[in-house]
Amino acid sequence: MRAFHFRKTFGAEILDDGRTVFTLWAPSSEDVFLKIDGMQNQKMHSDGLGHFSITASCSADARYCFCVSDGQCVPDPASRSQPDGVLGASEVIDPKQYQWQHPEWQGRPWHEAVIYELHAGLLGGYDGICRQLDELAALGITAIELMPINSFGGTRNWGYDGVLPYATAVSYGHPNKLKHLIDAAHARNIMVILDVVYNHFGPVGNFLPIYADDFFDHDQHSTWGIGIHFNKPDVRDFFIENVLYWIMEYRFDGVRIDAASAISDHTWFGALQERVQTTIEPGRHVHLILENENNDAGLLRNGFTAQWNDDGHNALHVLLTGEHEGYYKMFSKDPTEDMARVLAEGFVYQGQINPYSGKNRGMPSDDLPATKFILFLQNHDQTGNRAFGERLLVLAKPEAVKAAYALLLLSPMIPMIFMGEEWGCITPFYFFCDFHGELAERIKEGRRNEFSQFSTFQDETIRKQIPDPNALSTFEASKPDRSLRDTDSGKAWLALTHHLLALRKKWIIPYLHHAQSAGVKIIGIGAICARWSLDNKKLLTIFINLSDKEYEIIEPHSLIYTVPDTRQAGVLPAFSFVASLENMP
Numbered sequence: 001m002r003a004f005h006f007r008k009t010f011g012a013e014i015l016d017d018g019r020t021v022f023t024l025w026a027p028s029s030e031d032v033f034l035k036i037d038g039m040q041n042q043k044m045h046s047d048g049l050g051h052f053s054i055t056a057s058c059s060a061d062a063r064y065c066f067c068v069s070d071g072q073c074v075p076d077p078a079s080r081s082q083p084d085g086v087l088g089a090s091e092v093i094d095p096k097q098y099q100w101q102h103p104e105w106q107g108r109p110w111h112e113a114v115i116y117e118l119h120a121g122l123l124g125g126y127d128g129i130c131r132q133l134d135e136l137a138a139l140g141i142t143a144i145e146l147m148p149i150n151s152f153g154g155t156r157n158w159g160y161d162g163v164l165p166y167a168t169a170v171s172y173g174h175p176n177k178l179k180h181l182i183d184a185a186h187a188r189n190i191m192v193i194l195d196v197v198y199n200h201f202g203p204v205g206n207f208l209p210i211y212a213d214d215f216f217d218h219d220q221h222s223t224w225g226i227g228i229h230f231n232k233p234d235v236r237d238f239f240i241e242n243v244l245y246w247i248m249e250y251r252f253d254g255v256r257i258d259a260a261s262a263i264s265d266h267t268w269f270g271a272l273q274e275r276v277q278t279t280i281e282p283g284r285h286v287h288l289i290l291e292n293e294n295n296d297a298g299l300l301r302n303g304f305t306a307q308w309n310d311d312g313h314n315a316l317h318v319l320l321t322g323e324h325e326g327y328y329k330m331f332s333k334d335p336t337e338d339m340a341r342v343l344a345e346g347f348v349y350q351g352q353i354n355p356y357s358g359k360n361r362g363m364p365s366d367d368l369p370a371t372k373f374i375l376f377l378q379n380h381d382q383t384g385n386r387a388f389g390e391r392l393l394v395l396a397k398p399e400a401v402k403a404a405y406a407l408l409l410l411s412p413m414i415p416m417i418f419m420g421e422e423w424g425c426i427t428p429f430y431f432f433c434d435f436h437g438e439l440a441e442r443i444k445e446g447r448r449n450e451f452s453q454f455s456t457f458q459d460e461t462i463r464k465q466i467p468d469p470n471a472l473s474t475f476e477a478s479k480p481d482r483s484l485r486d487t488d489s490g491k492a493w494l495a496l497t498h499h500l501l502a503l504r505k506k507w508i509i510p511y512l513h514h515a516q517s518a519g520v521k522i523i524g525i526g527a528i529c530a531r532w533s534l535d536n537k538k539l540l541t542i543f544i545n546l547s548d549k550e551y552e553i554i555e556p557h558s559l560i561y562t563v564p565d566t567r568q569a570g571v572l573p574a575f576s577f578v579a580s581l582e583n584m585p
Contacts, residue, residue: 002103003096006248008241011078011166012092014059020092023053024066024076025234026211033067037089041067050214050234060094066211074207078238079167081175082151086163086205095249098179105186107253107285108142110305111371111512113191114409114501115416116141117379120149121156122479123419126173126181133188139422139494140501143191145256147380149178150196153204154434156475158380159195160258161202161433165242182251191253193289194246198239199262200225203439220264230265240272244279247286254287254305261293273303289374295347295362300372306414309373311348313382315339316404319526319546320396325454330356336525343411343530343542344520346373370412370515370532377401377408378418380429387451387466389428389478391421399564399575400546402496406563406577407544409500410508412515412532417497420480424493427484430467432475440470500561507560507581511535523551527572533584543578556580 007013014020026032027050033041034054044052044066058064063083065073075082079090116136123129129144136144148159151167159169168175182192201208208215215235220227229235246252260269273288280286287305290296300307314331315338318324324332331338331348338348349362365372378392392401408415420427435443448466451457457466467474484490511534518531518539526547532540541556551572561579572578 002100003098004100004103004249004251005095006241006245008078008166008245009237010241011076011080012064012090014092014094014096015055018059019055020058020062021053021055022064022066022076023051024211025050025238026052026066026068028213029069029211031069032211035065035067035073037063050212058092060092060097062092063089064092065089068211070210072207072210074210075164075205077164077166077208077212079151079164081170082164082167083170085155085170086151086153086167090167093175098176100179100251101183102186105251106281106283107287108189108191109285110287110414112509113143113287113414114141114504115143115145115193115374115414116419116422117145117147117376117416118419119147119158119380119478120169120172121475125171126177130181130184133184133190137188137190139498140505141190143193143253144185145193145416146195148195148197148258151205152202154436156432156434156472157202158384158431158433160197161204162197163201163205165196165198165239166245179250186251191285191287192251193254193256193287194250194252195256195258196242196246197258198242199228199259204435217264227262227264230263230268236265236268236271239268240275243272243288244275247276248279253285254289256289256291256308258291259293260290260296260299269299269304270302293361295349295365297347297350297363297365297368300365300368306372306374308379308416309342309346309375309413310382311338312342312373312375312413313377313379315342315348316377316407316546317382317392320392320400320404323395327356330354336522336528340520340522340528340530342373343528344517346370366517370517371414371512373413374416375408375411375413376416376418377404378421379416380418383418383429384431387454387457387463389430389467391426391428393424393426397575403544403546403563403575403577405496406500406561406579407542409497409504410561410577410579411530411542412508412512412534412540415504422494422497423485423490425480425484427479427481428477430474430478431469432471432478433469434475435470444468444470503561503579508534508540511538511540511581515540523553523572524549527551529553534581537584539582539584541578541580541582543572543576545572545574545576548574550574553578556582558582 032044032052044054067073076090080093081091150162151164152162155171217227217229290307318331318335345366347365350364354361448463518533520530527545553572558580563577
C-alpha cells in the first residue's frame, strides 16, 4: 500500500510538520487575507509579483477561503475539495490519507485501448461506476473515460461549466471515493481517462476576474467567452500542474483535452507534454488525448497520443441518417468519399475550406498510424447537442447501425462507445445543468434558439418542446434505462459487443503497433473496401456497405467476421460488413 501526493505550486499544501502552506496568484489584488474557520484572518505575504503565501497552523479538513482587496471572500482556485459547492469555503485535503491498493499499476499500452465514455452523475457517482466495472471488464472494455468531474455551479452538469479545475464535484462523492474508483478499475486492468476543460470557465463560481484579471486575454473571444492568457507563466503552469495533479495524485491514466483548438498559445501543448514525460514514473503508460477542431496532425506527430476523430463520426452519421444540416453540411456532398478518406488517411479535412465556417481546416494526416485516431458512432457531444438527445438507433436503420458498429470495433482505429451503447440503449442523452433565476432562463431560451436555423425547428411551437436543461426531469430522463439490457434486443446487442471485442482482442490488438493504410477502394454509394498493413506482416481487409444496394466483390480469405451471418460468396449485401485477416505475400 502506498500514498501518492503531487505538491502543487498553487492552493493548500500540508507540510510534514502538520502545518499547511497556502498560495494564491492574485495580481489584481493589493492585499490578500487567509480566512480559516475558527481563526482570525491572517494577512498573506506578497512577493510583489502577484503571488501571496502564508503558512498556517491547520491541517486536513480545515475550511478556508481568501479575502481579496475588495473585501470579498473567494474559494481557492486550486482547491482540492468544495464540500458546500463552488460558492462555499474550500477544504484542506491530505492526499496521503488514501492508501492505494494497487500502487504498482503502470497502465496499458495505447493500442489495447477500448474506451467507454460515461457521465459520473448519470451512473450514480463514483460508487455507481464501481458497481459496473466487473461487467465492463467482462465485456472487453479496457478504458473508461469520465466526462469532466471538477466543481461546477449546482448539483448536476455535463461538466463543461466547471470553475475550480482541481476540486472534484461534491455531488459525485468525496475525493477518496474517486481514488477508490480508479484503484478498483486498475484492479480489473481498466485504464481511467479524465476529460478536462481549459479553454473557459462556467458562469457560476468563477471569481478569478476579481483578483486575477491577468488570467484572461481580453483580445481573444470565442463562443465560450473571454479567452485565457496561456502565454503568461502562472496561467500556463496552473493548467499544466492540473494535468500532473490528476495523473500523479489521482493516478489517472491520461486526460482528454476538450476544445484544444480554443487554447490560443500553441506552445503550451509542447510544454505540457515535456512536463508529463519528465514527471511520470519510468515505464508508466500515460496518454494525452485531444479534441481538436483544427485537426492539428502536428500535435499527434509530435507525441500526443490520439485525437477524437469527429470527421469519422460525421461522415458515418451522414451515411447512416442522411442528415445534412449544421456541421453535417461539411460531409453532405460525398460522405462515401469522406469515409474512404477517414479509413485511408485519418482526417477528412486536411487543409481544405470548411464550408461550415468558410476557413481552412486541418493538415495532412496520411502518414499517421490508425491508432492516432479515436473512432466513435456516439458520444456526449454528438448525441447530447441534438435538440432531443436521440441515440443513433432512433435515427438510423438498426441493420445499418450494426454494420457500422462492427466497423467501429474491428477497424485499426481506437474504438470508443458511449454509455449504454453496448446494449443498444435508446434512452435520450440531453444537455442538462442546474442554474437558477435569470441565468437559467437565458440558458433555456438560448438552447431553444440555437436550433432555429434547422428546418425542423423553424416552428417556435416545436422549439418550445426542447427540454429545459435546468429541469431535474431532464437529468433524470438522461439516465440509461438499464432494464432494456434484459430485453431480447438488449441481450442481442450485448452479445454482439462481447463477440466483436473478443475478436478485436484476438485478431486486431496484437498486430496494431504500426497499423498503416494499404489502400481504400470505393465500391459504390455507401460501400467501401479498406485494407491496412499490420504488424507481423498481417493484412486486415474490411468491406462495409451502408446502403440498401448489393455489390459484387472478390471474396477475401481468412474471414474473421461477417454481418449478416448468412451471405452469398462474392456478394456484399445491403447493410453488411466483412472482415478478414491474412498473411501478406
